[in-house]
Amino acid sequence: MQAKFNNQIKQNFSFLLGKKLLIACSGGLDSVVLTHLMKNLNPQIALVHCNFSLRDAESDDDEKFVVGLANNLSIPVFTETFDTIKFAAEHKISTQMAARELRYNWFDELISEYEYDYLLTAHHLDDNLETFLINFGRGTGLSGLTGIPIVHNKIIRPLLNFSREEILQFAVDRNYEWREDSSNKKTDYLRNKLRLQVVPQLKETNEALLKNFQKTQRNLLASQNLIEDYMLIVFNLTVTQVEESYKIDVEKIKQLPHTEALLYELLHGFGFTEWDDVSNLLYAQTGKKLLSTTHQLLKNRNTLLLTKIANEKTSEEFLITELGSETPIKLEIKPTKDISEIGKHIIYVASEKLKFPLILRKWRKGDSFIPFGMTGRKKLSKFFKDERLSLNEKEKIWLLISEQKIVWVVGYRMDESFKVTDKTNQILKITFTNERV
Structure with missing residues (x-):
């Protein structure tokens, strides 16, 4: 796997070579393997570990393990302890969302303060399949089916083309140690239920599941890129920006084929979910409007006006x-x-x-x-x-x-x-x- 990984880095991520890199390390199998793979390839790495205080002593033991791993490899390590439950309650969000926000906000601070170039996470092919299934089950457009992006700003995921089985075999062959998160065995969360119950059965019925899934992902990404190029043309033809608002020309958008699909591509990033109602606005009377959590879409004569919802203070x-x-x-x-x-x-x-x-x-x-x-x-x-x-x-x-x-x-x-x-x-x-x- 090391040779395959090195080849992939040189072919697809050559910009990482010689750079200062942070690796998000939980102490679990995936991040431990990523740490060893990158240490063998690029010495300018450091580990970052979040202690979310969600599993009492087990969380503290995970932190100690990561610090020990960094010391054994003679690389720097950053750790931070969060009161995740309190943060979630104060911001009225789920524990998972709170952990995500705390994690990535801290990562951004470290990258800026210590001038690191990129952050690497250990998401792999099985993670990508689970994300695909989650989005598919919830209902989504093409962008939601393209899975986890391999590159997103300064976040790089170099293990996305490797299966969990490959990663496990590599760790066993090298006698690596890692921590097992007891919460991963619970089926309270949808992702765990898919990982423990659904995906294994899919693999039993189709041995080439992951290989075929990779092909599907490549096809979906190619289609998504094609749509994005086309939507740039549609945007320039039908949308006018006025300060922070957007005016969509109703008559022009109606004249284009696949009108509903075009509206979805134009507006899905603004929090709207009731797409039948959005389409009906094209034919509604002036004054009809729809609200998402962040934006308002208003029918006004021959235009749809998209604006941010005003701050509560404006009342x-x-x-x-x-x-x-x-x-x-x-x-x-x-x-x-x-x-x-x-x-x-x-x-x-x-x-x-x-x-x-x-x-x-x-x-x-x-x-x-x-x-x-x-x-x-x-x-x-x-x-x-x-x-x-x-x-x-x-x-x-x-x-x-x-x-x-x-x-x-x-x-x-x-x-x-x-x-x-x-x-x-x-x-x-x-x-x-x-x-x-």
């Missing part, structure tokens, strides 16, 4: 004193002697007409004001319609309020009542600079 009211305040948008208020610079991001108001503290909030149904230059009061809903604002643009609008009166529809129009006149004693210049959040 609050923010006080602005004469000394200033921390708000979701940056407003600069200062005295001026004359009216010079003009634009939608600037207004000039009569200072004596403002009463601090001012309030910054989102618009509400029933809000009205007297648009600058007019005499009659107009509801904001009618003002927005006249301005031909999309529903998404309306949701982003902030109002500057003084004593329950709208001073400024920020970025659009100030209220006539606050304008500067010949009788104004002091002029205030209010500038909308930028979004804070």
Whole structure:
């Protein structure tokens, strides 16, 4: 296996040679074998071990084993102990997700602080098959069936083409020692159930299972690459980016073949799961919208507007004193002697007409004001319609309020009542600079 591994590194991962490498080592069979394989090939390696405090003394013994392995091989080792249960509870996520987040955040810190080039993990072919089956069972698109990426940014998985059986045989032949994780024998987790019960039966019915699975993976990856190239063309044809939002041209996307599949490829990375509902938006009335955990998809005339869901703070009211305040948008208020610079991001108001503290909030149904230059009061809903604002643009609008009166529809129009006149004693210049959040 060493010769096969060395050949693969030279052919497919030559960029690793001579680099400073971290190896994620749990003390289990796979990571121990990867450590020995890389030590024989590249001396510039160090081990990183996470103690997640999930198995009491067993977790501590795993850490001691990895430290001993590093010492025996005369290579550096980094260890870190985490309170995984507490972290999971605080962030309201599963223990598995908490361990993953803690692990990779720490890895990133080590790579940056000690200037390592790459992190190697010991995922192998059987792991990849299990991931395929998990995603297949949950329902996924093509990208979900392509399995674990062999290269992902600075994370490299050089054992993905090796089976668990090959790895085990290599370790036995070399008399390597490793730790057995007792939790791997439990079937509480889906991956363990597949590993212990499902995959062995599949291998019994098909001796060439892993070999055929590799062929399937290569075919799927080739298809995925082809789709990505095509989707770049589709994106440039049908999507327009406006700041942090995206506008999808409904008519153009309808004219293309396989419309539903195209929508999936365009939007699956934004957390949407109900794809029938997404497709129905193409034919829905203006105002219909769908929400994922992170994004909103809104039908507005002949476009679908994709935007991030606003921070919860945007529903609050923010006080602005004469000394200033921390708000979701940056407003600069200062005295001026004359009216010079003009634009939608600037207004000039009569200072004596403002009463601090001012309030910054989102618009509400029933809000009205007297648009600058007019005499009659107009509801904001009618003002927005006249301005031909999309529903998404309306949701982003902030109002500057003084004593329950709208001073400024920020970025659009100030209220006539606050304008500067010949009788104004002091002029205030209010500038909308930028979004804070």
